[in-house]
Amino acid sequence: MATEVKVGQDERKIVQELVQNHGNKKAELIPILQEINREVGYISDEAIKELSEKMSIPSSHIYSVATFYRMLSTEPRGRHVIQFCESAPCHVAGGRQVWQTLKRELGLLNGETSQDNKWTLITTSCLGVCGVGPVMIIDEDIYGNVTPDQVPGILENYE
Amino acid sequence: MKTTRSMVLVSSDPESLDRGALDVFSTLQKQIIKYGLEEEITLSMITDISKHAMSPLVLIYPDAVIYGPVSADDVPLIVEEHLYKGRVVEEKQISAYDLSGRVAWLSARKGTLPAENRIVLKNVGLIDPENIDEYIINEGYEALGHILKEMTPEETIKIIKDSGLRGRGGAGFPTGLKWQFVKAAKGNKKYVICNADESEPGTFKDRLVLEGDPHAIIEAMLIGAYAVGANEGFVYIRGEYGLAIGRMKKAIQQAKEYGLLGENIFGTDFSFDLHIHAGAGAYICGEETALIESIEGNRGEPRSRPPYPTTVGLWQKPTLVNNVETLANIPAIIRNGPEWYKSIGTPSSPGTKVYTILGNVNVTGLIEVPMGITLREVISIYAKGMKGGANFKLAQTGGSSGSIIPASLQDTPMDFDSFTNVGVSLGSGALLIGNEEVCVVDLAKVLLNFFRFESCGKCNPCRIGNNRAYKILVNISEGVGTMKDLKDLQMMSDQLVELSNCGLGQTAGSPLKDILAHFRAELEAHIKLKVCPAGICSMSGRYAYQIQ
Numbered sequence: 158m159a160t161e162v163k164v165g166q167d168e169r170k171i172v173q174e175l176v177q178n179h180g181n182k183k184a185e186l187i188p189i190l191q192e193i194n195r196e197v198g199y200i201s202d203e204a205i206k207e208l209s210e211k212m213s214i215p216s217s218h219i220y221s222v223a224t225f226y227r228m229l230s231t232e233p234r235g236r237h238v239i240q241f242c243e244s245a246p247c248h249v250a251g252g253r254q255v256w257q258t259l260k261r262e263l264g265l266l267n268g269e270t271s272q273d274n275k276w277t278l279i280t281t282s283c284l285g286v287c288g289v290g291p292v293m294i295i296d297e298d299i300y301g302n303v304t305p306d307q308v309p310g311i312l313e314n315y316e
Numbered sequence: 317m318k319t320t321r322s323m324v325l326v327s328s329d330p331e332s333l334d335r336g337a338l339d340v341f342s343t344l345q346k347q348i349i350k351y352g353l354e355e356e357i358t359l360s361m362i363t364d365i366s367k368h369a370m371s372p373l374v375l376i377y378p379d380a381v382i383y384g385p386v387s388a389d390d391v392p393l394i395v396e397e398h399l400y401k402g403r404v405v406e407e408k409q410i411s412a413y414d415l416s417g418r419v420a421w422l423s424a425r426k427g428t429l430p431a432e433n434r435i436v437l438k439n440v441g442l443i444d445p446e447n448i449d450e451y452i453i454n455e456g457y458e459a460l461g462h463i464l465k466e467m468t469p470e471e472t473i474k475i476i477k478d479s480g481l482r483g484r485g486g487a488g489f490p491t492g493l494k495w496q497f498v499k500a501a502k503g504n505k506k507y508v509i510c511n512a513d514e515s516e517p518g519t520f521k522d523r524l525v526l527e528g529d530p531h532a533i534i535e536a537m538l539i540g541a542y543a544v545g546a547n548e549g550f551v552y553i554r555g556e557y558g559l560a561i562g563r564m565k566k567a568i569q570q571a572k573e574y575g576l577l578g579e580n581i582f583g584t585d586f587s588f589d590l591h592i593h594a595g596a597g598a599y600i601c602g603e604e605t606a607l608i609e610s611i612e613g614n615r616g617e618p619r620s621r622p623p624y625p626t627t628v629g630l631w632q633k634p635t636l637v638n639n640v641e642t643l644a645n646i647p648a649i650i651r652n653g654p655e656w657y658k659s660i661g662t663p664s665s666p667g668t669k670v671y672t673i674l675g676n677v678n679v680t681g682l683i684e685v686p687m688g689i690t691l692r693e694v695i696s697i698y699a700k701g702m703k704g705g706a707n708f709k710l711a712q713t714g715g716s717s718g719s720i721i722p723a724s725l726q727d728t729p730m731d732f733d734s735f736t737n738v739g740v741s742l743g744s745g746a747l748l749i750g751n752e753e754v755c756v757v758d759l760a761k762v763l764l765n766f767f768r769f770e771s772c773g774k775c776n777p778c779r780i781g782n783n784r785a786y787k788i789l790v791n792i793s794e795g796v797g798t799m800k801d802l803k804d805l806q807m808m809s810d811q812l813v814e815l816s817n818c819g820l821g822q823t824a825g826s827p828l829k830d831i832l833a834h835f836r837a838e839l840e841a842h843i844k845l846k847v848c849p850a851g852i853c854s855m856s857g858r859y860a861y862q863i864q
Contacts, residue, residue, distance in 0.1 A: 183612060183614075185613070188593075190596070191596055218614075222613070225598065225615040226595075226596035226597045228556075228595075229597070243765070243766075244766060245518065245716065245748055245759060246517055246518040246675065246746070248762045249750060282599055282769065285519070285556060286330060287520060299330055299334055
């Protein structure tokens with residue numbers, strides 16, 4: 158429990174600094190949420206409450222925005238987030254088989270986080286690197302032309 | 317500008333960076349200094365349209381020799397042999413033929429394919445996007461200077477109208493007319509927005525312009541702002557495009573330092589301030605009113621129209637929203653005049669179109685060709701034919717929101733009006749080419765899954781319709797479909813098109829309409845014979861949905 162309280166305090170500090178830097182205009186809400194997501198890994202209830210107070214925006218509005226955009230998460234995620242492109246160009250280029258392999262290797266379904274908190278597996282819409290499909294992104298690393306055989310080797314790169 | 321003997325370019329697209337392009341660049345720098353060549357040789361990073369397997373690339377001009385894939389270890393040999401002794405290192409050289417997207421840039425450099433004509437991608441891959449001087453040397457900001465000094469906003473709008481330029485975001489609305497609407501709208505405060513939320517699956521043309529020639533977008537936005545009377549603008553770039561956001565930030569900074577953004581530009585009364593807004597991951601934000609909502613700090617839910625953004629847009633002010641590719645045409649039109657622009661393409665759709673070629677073809681990549689070229693030409697000339705000599709079955713145009721085009725329409729000229737006449741749409745310019753191993757049920761399933769996921773949920777036809785249509789398609793692919801399902805799909809397609817609030821739902825119906833019109837036999841085979849002719853669908857019944 159003690160650590161959780163500390164996390165809450167840290168988040169409040171992060172939120173306060175962000176609001177100070179960005180200002181409290183509503184147009185800054187999404188940029189601020191993006192930074193919270195980057196720094197903390199997700200947008201917690203604590204962060205939403207603090208942000209609501211500092212920006213004078215109802216927390217219901219902040220929650221509705223935070224849950225609308227794919228790059229923002231209101232749930233904690235694993236240490237590494239795998240985003241797999243499920244759009245048609247990657248699908249046609251063999252993405253279907255890679256996706257099956259990923260699910261099997263990790264023992265996860267779409268949107269799940271592993272018990273040891275290492276992996277979160279999500280699908281995403283087109284990432285704009287269709288010339289090298291099938292494509293997946295692990296954290297910030299882009300992998301293109303992925304084949305099912307390569308999947309275990311790629312996953313091994315992450316601690 | 318000092319005289320240089322050779323120009324060395326290193327590809328720095330995300331794929332190349334991933335494969336060590338920065339190491340190659342820094343080793344090149346060291347080696348060039350080692351041989352004392354730094355006065356004669358310029359070294360730049362470029363965004364090139366290259367194939368993953370060959371990157372990073374090192375391109376040397378004026379010899380037009382391409383090396384790839386180059387690692388830092390290869391650099392000493394290339395510098396010593398090629399740059400110092402003048403001998404081509406043949407073992408690392410790759411022929412243009414092996415390169416994906418070669419058409420897009422080689423012809424611009426060597427003029428081998430007359431059909432290729434670069435306006436939008438003129439500078440991409442040829443200049444250092446992080447250096448404003450290189451843009452300026454290549455006629456950059458010339459058009460802006462010209463209109464600010466010599467033309468009124470009305471004259472500027474007339475040039476764009478006369479050129480016949482139509483919006484490249486997918487709908488093909490006449491750009492000059494849109495500018496005129498914003499100009500005519502009442503209000504002191506107006507905005508210009510560049511829609512760079514390129515999220516159509518299979519489309520990455522805008523990314524390459526943003527990464528490779530960001531100043532062209534800034535210049536075009538300045539021209540647009542002057543014409544409509546705006547003094548503030550936003551570039552809305554999708555959040556996934558990290559490199560593009562970085563390049564655009566740098567370009568805006570440099571333009572500010574040169575006095576091209578800010579107060580009293582070129583010593584005139586015209587002032588313009590430009591900001592970047594990074595998207596947070598939502599396909600729907602490519603719809604202009606959703607994009608505006610998103611900038612304002614809201615959920616990206618489209619507004620009801622009218623009123624259109626041209627009169628009631630960002631913060632209720634008149635707002636001009638143009639797509640990246642549309643804007644990239646503007647400086648060239650101002651420089652060369654509307655007559656020149658109209659001489660390219662077809663009468664109803666002048667100019668060029670940038671296409672991304674994907675799928676089961678020999679050469680994938682990016683091309684910029686005049687409007688009116690046919691699918692057959694694209695496949696046989698630019699894509700070098702179908703992979704493995706397979707038969708062409710269908711093309712899916714314009715990302716998800718385009719059409720599924722059967723082989724029978726492959727000789728229809730690709731321009732806005734010709735496509736509309738045969739009931740299909742050009743979309744955003746992605747061409748996903750499929751052979752006979754592509755199953756239309758499976759493809760439509762993927763597309764509808766995309767739409768049901770990306771639907772913002774605001775209006776019922778889209779939120780419920782896409783979900784139900786998807787489930788029906790799953791059932792057909794699981795071998796438990798009925799003939800009634802086809803009727804239901806037709807009905808849902810009509811309702812999506814007729815009743816949806818915005819473009820997302822309205823286009824979501826088109827893949828359904830297309831497969832029912834052109835691939836009915838294949839659908840019926842799934843239902844009546846329980847057979848997937850392409851051998852893709854499992855037909856096992858395991859994942860079928862219970863639909864009431």
